[in-house]
Amino acid sequence: MMGFAWKRLWNRKLNSIFIFLAMLCMFTFVPLGINFTQESTVTLNETIEQYGRGSYDILVRPKDSRTYIEKSVGIVEENYIGDGSGGISLKQWEEIKNRNDIEVAAPVASIGYFSGNRTSIELPLLEYPARITWQFYTSDGLNKYPLTDQENLTYFEGEPLNYRELISTSPNMTGFMGIKMPLNYYLLTGIDPESEGKLTGIDFSNIYIELDKNSSDQMIVEDLLKLKGDAELVPVLKRNDLHIPLNLELKVDRLNLTHSLEEFKQMYGIPVEEPIFIIEPDKIFELEEQLNQEPIIDSQTVLIDLSSYQSPFDGTFVQITKDYQVEKGKDGEGHLFNDTALFYTASKINYQLDQNQITVKKVKDGQPPLYKDVYQKGESYLQNPDLKAPFMLWQMGTYTPVSNETNLASSPLGIYSTEEVHTQDGTKITPTTVPGSFIATPAAGVTTLEAAQLIKGDKPIDAIRIRVAGIDSYNKEAQEKIENVATDLFKQGFEVDIVAGSSFKKLNMDVEGYGLVTSPWTTLGIAQSLQAGWNKMTLITTILFTLFGLIWLSSRLVYERNALFLENEILYKLGWDKSNIYIRNCTEQIIILTFSILCSLVVLRLTGIGFSSFVYLFELILYLFAIVIVFIIFRKDKTKKKRIKAYKRFSAIYHYWSLIIPTGIVLIVSSIVMVTQMVNIIETFSKSNETTLGAFAANVTLIFQVGILIASIGLTMMSISDAIHSILQERKDEFQMYFVIGWNQKTIRRHFSKEVIQWGGVSLLFGGFISLVIIVLTKMPLITFLYSFVSINVILFILFTIIIRKKISF
Template identity: 45%
Template sequence: MIRFAWVRILSRKLISITILLAFIGLYTLIPLGFQSTKEIKLAVNHSVEEYGRGTYDILVRPSSTRTDVEKKLGMIEENYIGDGGGGISISDWEQIKRNPDIELAAPVASLGYFSGKRMSIELPVLKEPTRFSWQFYTSDGIHKYPIDQKEELYYFDGSVPGNIQYIDASYPNSLTGVAMTVLMPFNYYLLAAIDVESESKLTGIDYSELDKEINDIEFKEVRESLGNPPVIKVIQRHDINIPLYMTVKTDRIDVDLGEYQEKLGLMKDDSLLMGYEKPEKMEQVINELSKAKVLDNREYNLDLSKFQKPFEGTAVKIGEDFSISETDRFMSDQDTSIYYIASKINYKINENNLEVPILEDGPPPIYKTVNKKGISAYQSQKVPFIIEQVGEFSPNKDTNQLASSPLGIYSTTESKSLDGKVVQSTIFPGSFIPTPASGITTLEAAEMVKGQKPIDAIRIKVAGINKYNVDAQEKIEQVAIDLLKSGYEVDIVAGSSFKQMRLDVEGLGQILEPWTTLGVAQELSENWNHMSVISFILFSLFGFLWLYSRVTFEKKALYKEDELLYLLGWKRKFIFLRNCLEQFIIITIGYVVSIILFTLFKQDAFPYLLSSLLWFLTVVMVCLLFLRNGSGNKTRIMEYKKVPAIIHYKEFILPTILVLFISIILLIIQISNLGYSIEKAKETTLGQFTMDETLIIQISIIVITVLLSYLAVSESITALLQYRAKEFSMYHIIGWTKGRILIHFSKEISLWSGVPIVLGVLLGSLILFGMNVSYSWIFISILISIGILSIAIVVTTITKLKPFSKG
């Protein structure tokens, strides 16, 4: 019996090889497809577990503080704490941190924009009388903006050390002394308050200098002169430098020192500064000097950015060559009791982009509502507080560039224009850039400025979590629910990642700014889990239908031969055994080849097990289908009025229709869901990393799906052509040309293949709509899938029909 089966297999080599290749594809490609989806899921889960959790897990804020952008887009700015209005008291925070499931609760409060000491710039002593005129500028990285008005100073020849002869036209709004000094303009920086202990644990930064005692004699004298107001001790961030520039123009003028001393009623050795005691005469002199003849002039552009620290700047001097260097000789202005608070930006949401309108057309333009607070030391001898810088801090670099748990006050990630220019905040409050805190103070100072509920946010780390897996997510969610019930605004930040947000900023154009997308890790896991389930169902259904159609074709092809053997005296059980043995030999060879291929590819146990299961199911299906009573071609009594060939060969065509139906659904869903998942993943750093880790596997899934679909369609059409071989030979004998035979058969195929393809497209599209896949990817996947199956049908029809159309 076995020899008889072997003889028949070898006698029809072409058909046997085709069937064998199909089964090799079945036993190899389907397990590899399942393995690929399994590996993707494992890779995604590994990425999420290892990198999905950032510095903390939950962000707690006062109720009703969630912005429209957060509600609609699920994103927050990196430095979201800035411009907060408070709403959580210190006692509220202490109650939250008593929860045993909370390992750490670090509060933070935004106090507003404060200015520290203004330091001096010493102008150079030149060899000839000179009119100095200068203008300060700031910049947002794209445009420069002037600060205050242009100022002038007139330097006279004849100066000696300790008595430099000059007249400052801006007096009394300037400081005069033994050197020609210019005060840097007021620069305003964001000040935030923290709890030193919890913030140190959260960030690893040393804030101990906030406990430092202030022993500076000059500061004590200034404080006494202002009525001993409370002191807000600040540690400034050492790497923050807001753009500050100075343009200096020098006009060499023809003036005589003695002449102007005489005009001011001064003696020869008197300082010109004594002339300020006679305001009317000084005003006349300044007016005359402004019209003095200019012999020559020069202009210098100086960058002061690196010397301008947030709360304790550096005094500098300008050399005769107009180079800048630090100096120990300085003058300062300690008027630090004026500050500004700003509103949140009123973003206009345009699809997934944000528009940022100008509220006040500068210069520079202002994008927030800004309100002035505090009392100037020049207006009152009693101020509410005084700022004193007592140290510096340096935030740690975030080594996890995949997950984002924004601390709200430290991020210095760059905002850029589309042409790559770095965009920065200016020295004025009201920039659209979410600036980091330039100074840190205590919660006690926050209460002094903002009242009893100064805290804007509490960053919470949940206890007992080592990896960001399903159990960890559930625990974090439970803690978040408990906090939500207490009336807070709660966001799960664990599993978030970075995304480049496109801002359409009025006056600047489109700006790319890093934001944090909430819940990215969960979304990635859910997307790939859904993909695994869908792939499993579709691959399983596809394999079952393919097997069913394959064995059905073979049974139909053997019908006449079986009936002849029966007439020759063979018993039905021997005919059944012969048919099954032939199929068993082919499918077993295909199975063995697949095992060899898995060994060569060094696969793990999963493909071996699945291939073995498929082999077993194939054996069972072969037995069941050959046991089932079937009939040959029934003699027709009445003609088929419509599509006769399709109706007559329906037992062959129906399995092929089912294969096509599943193939088109499988292709559409695989291509669109993978493409859409890749597109979504690339929006965030964690998603990008996951995509990079799984890209080869994702491509292999598409390739496997395409190969399986092509094999299924090709094998189905081949079997149908083999069964109709005599029919096509007859067409050739009666005079039909190859072209006519091809057109005739193509019309049939177009009709019965078009229906399942259309139905498959509709069902596949509905499934994708339910998965919220974008319309563009659905459309692309439909075009690609139809193209692949159409090519498979056309190529198979043309190549397989050739031998049958020759007679």
């Protein structure tokens, strides 16, 4: 029997080779698809275990502090601490910190917007009389906003280190030719230096350093504290890389004076040896009005950028040279002003959702406009009759934040982020020096929790960032441990969010006055959603590939059984027993199956891909199932019912129903596999543009996703080509007859194509419906499904056209 089977395979060698290649493709592409699916899942899980955990795991806040946008979309601002009103006491923090299952509990308190030390700018010492007009501006990257009114002075002459001959009514004049810097406000937060250092890796120990008793700073601080009624000293560490836009606009009008300086002094009763600015107060406006009428020779306007010289909490004295360059002044020069007990707080931004679009409205028009309600707090010591102040800020040192550019996970620390906000054309928008911007500004400085309590009250803490103890990687066990701690804290009455497994995300916001802008946010639970979605798609892909292989094999064997029908009838009439015919047919198929799987194993090894033992086990199980299917299908005899009535419609389809049904089933499964895989890949890359962790996961699994798609396309091309080939082989005599009676190849192809469109279209629509159900159940976008479905149908149409053109030829 074996020899007869070999001889028959040899006599039908072309057909045998075609069947062998088809089965080889099945035994190769199906395991490849399964392997790529498994590898993508394993790689994703390893990525999340390694990168899914940020600097901390749980965010604890006072009850009911979660904002509307957090509840609705599941996102958190990067600098969510700014403008907090507190709600957690130091005692509650101590209790949380001392738990055995917590490694780090780092509190943070938003205190408000403070001005710090205010210094001066020395205007240029010119060589000619001039009227100098100045105004300070801040900028948001798009527009500039005035911080002060226009002020001016009239300059006559002067020498270095001597009084300048000038006249001005500005209250902001100081020194020889200095003007005061405008008040700029910066966010100050309170931290616990030890726990914050553990969480961030930043050294905050300088906050406890005492000033040198013999230093000039110590003497200045002591004098200021005494002046303010022995105020409490609030130590501040300034962030050393933060500068907020500040510009000085200078207009210089060169004057052609009609009188000499001495003549002006004589007019207003000023001794010639005295400077002109000692003029009597009731005459200064008259002199200024007269000087404003003096003819102008020429004018020049310059914009001077002071951003790099104006740092938070500790101003820098600078000098403008006569060619309008900025030079840093010497220590001890200039004038220092400190009135830091007057500060501001702001409300949270009222984010709204309008048809899934985040919108931000102005709360007040202005220069610049305000998007938060701003409240004045504290009191200037100058407004106190006793010149007393409850506290005074003083910079003790600086700190440098650690860059998080390479972090895939996002653990929003609430006070450090400098992620950029951009308009749709890519213009960067920055915070101004005025509180109330829609941009969540980072903290410009930090102080102690004790100082925060002094200024803010008994419950100053806005949030506690918690890192759970005993976790090395972000696996399932770690997730359960984090959830247990979070649940326990929630039961204590706190607002609790699990931030482990979160990632950065860019979102568009519609901001009144700006239009659409892109802003950084943190998406909570992105790692879990990635894993859940991947596991679901892995299960679906595995099932589809397995069913595809089994259904195609069954269809292929049905074709072969039908092709052998007449030969089996002849053998039966020659005296062969039906059982022998059955064994012979099964033996032939098993031989082809065996050679196919052996060759597929060689091909898989030659790919150089490291396959898991599961893939080889799956290959063996698929082979055994194939043998069982062989015995089942060839056991059933093909029987033809005699027709009494003619078919009224679709006669060819009804007549070849036994061939079309297997082909239609293969086409349905092919459509499902290709559509779902294409949707999966498109959606994966779409998600990769939303979060950094998702982007990294997509990149590391890209090769596997492409492999799955290639395997799907390979299986589809093989199955459809084989199905059409089998139908054409069965109908070869029919088409030959059409050719003999005068039909040309074009007419025959058109006739057959109409049939294929009828039953193929129904199959594709049915496959599309099943794909749609899968897409809906996996919660993927319908627009992506529609795009994929149309694309796949176009590909299959082209494939059908090519096969029909090549196969039908005479």
